[in-house]
Amino acid sequence: MKIKVCGLKYSKNIKELLQLPIDYAGFIFYPKSPRYVGDEFDTEIPALFPKNTRKVGVFVNEELDVLLATGEKYKLNAMQLHGGESAEYCQKVKEAGFEVIKAFQMNDNFQFESLEEYENICDFFLFDTKTENYGGSGRKFNWKLLENYKGSIPFFLSGGIGAQDAEQIKQLSHDKFYALDLNSGFELQPAKKNANQLEIFLNKLELNTMNKDKYAVDERGYYGEFGGAYIPELLRKNVDELQENYLKILASEQFKKDYARLLDNYVGRPTPLTKAGNLSKRYGTNIYLKREDLTHTGAHKINNTIGQILLAKYMGKKRIIAETGAGQHGVATATVCALFGLECVVYMGALDVKRQAPNVARMKMLGAKVVPAISGNQTLKDATNEAIRDWIANPESFYLIGSVVGPHPYPDLVTRLQSIISEEIREQLAKETGNPNPNYVIACVGGGSNAAGAFYHYLNEKDVNLVAVEASGLGVDSGETAATITIGDIGFIHGSKTMLMQDEDGQITEPYSISAGLDYPGVGPLHAHLAVSGRAQFLSATDEEALNAAKVLAESEGIIPALESSHALAILEKMQFKKDDVVVVNLSGRGDKDMETYMKHFA
Amino acid sequence: MNRIDQLFQNKQKDILSIYFPAGYPKLEDTLPTLQLLQDKGVDLVEIGIPFSDPLADGPVIQSAAKQALDNGMSLQLLFNQLKDVRKSITIPLILMGYWNTVYKFGVDAFLTECQNVGIDGVILPDLPLEEYQEEYKEKFEAAGVHNVLLVTPQTTDKRLTIIEKAASGFLYMVSTAATTGGALQASKEREAYFKKIAGLDIPSLIGFGIHDKTSFQHAASFSNGAIIGTAFIKALEKGNAAEFLESLQ
Ligand SMILES: Cc1ncc(COP(=O)(O)O)c(C=O)c1O
Numbered sequence: 001m002k003i004k005v006c007g008l009k010y011s012k013n014i015k016e017l018l019q020l021p022i023d024y025a026g027f028i029f030y031p032k033s034p035r036y037v038g039d040e041f042d043t044e045i046p047a048l049f050p051k052n053t054r055k056v057g058v059f060v061n062e063e064l065d066v067l068l069a070t071g072e073k074y075k076l077n078a079m080q081l082h083g084g085e086s087a088e089y090c091q092k093v094k095e096a097g098f099e100v101i102k103a104f105q106m107n108d109n110f111q112f113e114s115l116e117e118y119e120n121i122c123d124f125f126l127f128d129t130k131t132e133n134y135g136g137s138g139r140k141f142n143w144k145l146l147e148n149y150k151g152s153i154p155f156f157l158s159g160g161i162g163a164q165d166a167e168q169i170k171q172l173s174h175d176k177f178y179a180l181d182l183n184s185g186f187e188l189q190p191a192k193k194n195a196n197q198l199e200i201f202l203n204k205l206e207l208n209t210m211n212k213d214k215y216a217v218d219e220r221g222y223y224g225e226f227g228g229a230y231i232p233e234l235l236r237k238n239v240d241e242l243q244e245n246y247l248k249i250l251a252s253e254q255f256k257k258d259y260a261r262l263l264d265n266y267v268g269r270p271t272p273l274t275k276a277g278n279l280s281k282r283y284g285t286n287i288y289l290k291r292e293d294l295t296h297t298g299a300h301k302i303n304n305t306i307g308q309i310l311l312a313k314y315m316g317k318k319r320i321i322a323e324t325g326a327g328q329h330g331v332a333t334a335t336v337c338a339l340f341g342l343e344c345v346v347y348m349g350a351l352d353v354k355r356q357a358p359n360v361a362r363m364k365m366l367g368a369k370v371v372p373a374i375s376g377n378q379t380l381k382d383a384t385n386e387a388i389r390d391w392i393a394n395p396e397s398f399y400l401i402g403s404v405v406g407p408h409p410y411p412d413l414v415t416r417l418q419s420i421i422s423e424e425i426r427e428q429l430a431k432e433t434g435n436p437n438p439n440y441v442i443a444c445v446g447g448g449s450n451a452a453g454a455f456y457h458y459l460n461e462k463d464v465n466l467v468a469v470e471a472s473g474l475g476v477d478s479g480e481t482a483a484t485i486t487i488g489d490i491g492f493i494h495g496s497k498t499m500l501m502q503d504e505d506g507q508i509t510e511p512y513s514i515s516a517g518l519d520y521p522g523v524g525p526l527h528a529h530l531a532v533s534g535r536a537q538f539l540s541a542t543d544e545e546a547l548n549a550a551k552v553l554a555e556s557e558g559i560i561p562a563l564e565s566s567h568a569l570a571i572l573e574k575m576q577f578k579k580d581d582v583v584v585v586n587l588s589g590r591g592d593k594d595m596e597t598y599m600k601h602f603a
Numbered sequence: 604m605n606r607i608d609q610l611f612q613n614k615q616k617d618i619l620s621i622y623f624p625a626g627y628p629k630l631e632d633t634l635p636t637l638q639l640l641q642d643k644g645v646d647l648v649e650i651g652i653p654f655s656d657p658l659a660d661g662p663v664i665q666s667a668a669k670q671a672l673d674n675g676m677s678l679q680l681l682f683n684q685l686k687d688v689r690k691s692i693t694i695p696l697i698l699m700g701y702w703n704t705v706y707k708f709g710v711d712a713f714l715t716e717c718q719n720v721g722i723d724g725v726i727l728p729d730l731p732l733e734e735y736q737e738e739y740k741e742k743f744e745a746a747g748v749h750n751v752l753l754v755t756p757q758t759t760d761k762r763l764t765i766i767e768k769a770a771s772g773f774l775y776m777v778s779t780a781a782t783t784g785g786a787l788q789a790s791k792e793r794e795a796y797f798k799k800i801a802g803l804d805i806p807s808l809i810g811f812g813i814h815d816k817t818s819f820q821h822a823a824s825f826s827n828g829a830i831i832g833t834a835f836i837k838a839l840e841k842g843n844a845a846e847f848l849e850s851l852q
Contacts, residue, residue, distance in 0.1 A: 220733070228731065229731060230702055230730065231729055231731070232659040232729050233754065233777070234659055234753070234755050234757070234777060234782075236757070236762065237757035237758070376655065376669070385658055388658055389661070389782045392658075392782055393780060393781045393785075394780075395757055490706075491703045491706065492701075492703040494656075495658075495729070504707075505677040505678060505679070505707070506703045506704040506705075506706070507655040507672060508656050508703070
């Protein structure tokens with residue numbers, strides 16, 4: 001159940017409401033309403049709400065161009081049409097890019113057949129109590145009437161709902177019941193909401209667990225049942241220090257300014273969103289590539305290292321520890337350490353040091369110390385163990401982790417830093433197609449950072465299908481695979497409760513993939529949650545399929561992708577798209593580092 | 604009465620605790636080693652459950668754990684080996700391991716096995732206190748298994764108060780900011796930390812970096828005793844475990 005709070009006006013009052021799980025914020029632009037926002041309503045006020053709260057303008061029989069201009073001026077997402085607007089009028093509003101909520105006035109004589117002509121046009125209906133003055137009466141209608149609504153469009157329930165109605169609302173079982181519209185029942189005076197009363201009411205509805213951003217981390221670092229900080233007491237102080245500081249620093253003006261500046265003039269952001277014409281033809285749909293391959297150092301990893309190095313700087317840290325598998329995160333870390341003049345120690349599995357010589361050379365040239373991890377199987381998992389052990393022994397150092405893994409707050413920290421990817425996709429798509437939401441976002445998953453960044457701003461957008469692609473190596477059942485979600489089960493790795501690959505005795509098993517960046521036996525806890533809750537679809541691609549996809553992209557678009565990203569591309573072959581679908585593939589990195597592998601296979 | 608509680612009731616000074624991984628150096632060495640330890644007058648034993656990714660351990664314990672795993676050691680096998688341990692071993696026994704292994708085994712099954720074979724406590728360094736208290740404390744208490752908690756020089760006073768309240772059996776006082784196997788260096792701050800913990804109402808043993816008679820006596824002078832792991836494993840490896848234990852007397 002979604003919550004709309006309607007008839008808002010005052011910025012001070014709105015600030016009191018920001019902690020509540022409000023999905024839709026309604027502003028009334030009908031001059032005769034006692035909650036009319038007024039002629040000189042400040043454009044900043046609707047913007048007080050976070051992005052994932054939809055802003056709704058309420059109008060009654062307004063001139064179309066006035067309505068559209070108002071929508072543009074206040075950056076409204078949805079239009080609630082509360083008068084006698086025709087289907088044709090709704091259609092025009094819809095075409096202008098707004099969600100349409102068409103309101104209808106209920107009484108015992110209401111003809112539900114009259115809704116039919118609106119069915120294919122509107123996003124939602126809103127059922128209000130019939131009055132002389134288009135709602136706002138403070139009275140409820142007979143909710144039994146809803147049983148006569150058999151249409152397919154979800155509806156908002158409105159009209160005189162008050163604190164006393166919680167129980168009755170919980171009993172409502174109509175399958176198209178979508179949202180509650182709250183207004184006069186929770187007011188101190190017209191347009192001034194009673195935040196306390198609203199909070200108590202919403203608690204009664206148990207929305208805090210049901211409805212609050214289900215994909216955001218909670219205070220203790222859990223996404224649903226996954227995450228947390230399963231660390232020895234030896235790390236407690238380090239992790240606490242980070243937990244206490246990261247949100248404060250990320251929210252500070254100084255950080256935001258420095259981070260934005262570096263992303264712009266050092267990393268090279270925004271990265272383009274390229275329409276892949278030939279690929280689109282090949283798959284009979286509309287494919288866009290988010291070009292993380294064009295960042296400095298050649299992969300999305302730098303978005304994270306730039307952010308974390310600033311965090312380290314503000315926390316007064318002088319020595320940076322990192323782990324790396326393929327060496328991409330190691331290079332990105334060595335790069336920012338050079339930029340900021342900080343000591344850099346990178347742990348890398350001894351086997352990977354041999355396999356990824358060019359990246360080892362890059363790290364060294366950038367002034368980093370590369371320490372081969374000789375424990376365990378000498379790959380990424382062991383490098384991570386060594387980095388954590390270093391951090392235990394050197395609590396003054398900053399551990400700069402490379403993906404959305406590790407103890408809280410790392411998964412959330414890295415997700416936030418990578419969320420720039422979907423922030424840009426939204427803006428770029430809105431410009432390109434008029435709609436910020438694609439039908440699909442596809443990304444490869446090792447630890448899950450590029451996928452988390454590409455998904456982030458779409459997590460609560462139900463119409464966007466999120467597709468995560470794991471590396472299945474020689475095949476999911478071959479025993480030589482890195483498809484953690486597909487074959488793993490619940491466990492604990494590197495301080496986090498998540499899905500992982502382990503044997504019956506709880507020993508963590510060694511993954512395999514041709515792509516060193518996807519070769520990790522765990523996965524970030526956000527992804528475990530997205531998989532278990534069904535919000536994202538987890539698929540996998542084999543070595544072979546990824547290699548083929550790399551070749552297809554190179555030959556059809558003139559872009560050589562990283563082997564990791566090739567796994568995301570490989571899934572295009574296996575999915576069915578409609579002609580009008582908009583499909584975004586996150587091209588997480590470029591293929592330079594993989595040329596040796598490509599040469600071996602395509603020679 | 605739990606054997607750990609009994610031990611601390613009867614003995615307050617120079618308690619010697621030894622750590623070694625199960626199934627090391629040979630798969631069937633677990634019981635003979637326990638017998639040796641008891642015969643040589645060791646007060647308390649921590650049996651390590653081998654794990655593939657022991658985050659808090661240094662290179663010696665890591666590679667011993669790996670060897671034990673390569674030998675075929677597992678948690679179930681350990682319980683099988685310990686089935687009749689209480690026929691001969693009377694000193695308190697603690698299992699030390701990582702949370703993933705216990706979780707995967709099943710917490711209820713694990714505690715049942717502990718009760719069956721006569722395990723007195725566990726040390727699970729990566730199970731957070733909050734999660735333990737909310738979800739597992741009652742079960743552990745019902746099974747009569749102490750969950751021994753760690754404190755470190757970095758533990759803040761505020762957190763120490765919480766840990767003291769939650770502690771059972773004794774406190775594992777980590778000597779230094781390091782993984783296992785380092786050398787203990789004496790310093791003013793370290794002694795102040797030892798004294799602070801020793802002043803609490805619960806007994807404590809010092810571990811990490813204790814490797815010979817001198818460092819044992821030094822540590823034991825600030826607490827109820829100390830724990831030796833890495834140095835004993837090295838002795839096992841060399842085949843002179845008995846001599847090493849004698850050298851501590
Ligand atoms: C280009 C590229 N893509 C993807 C990944 C996988 O990491 P994540 O799942 O954190 O995005 C890596 C890791 O090294 C990488 O280099």
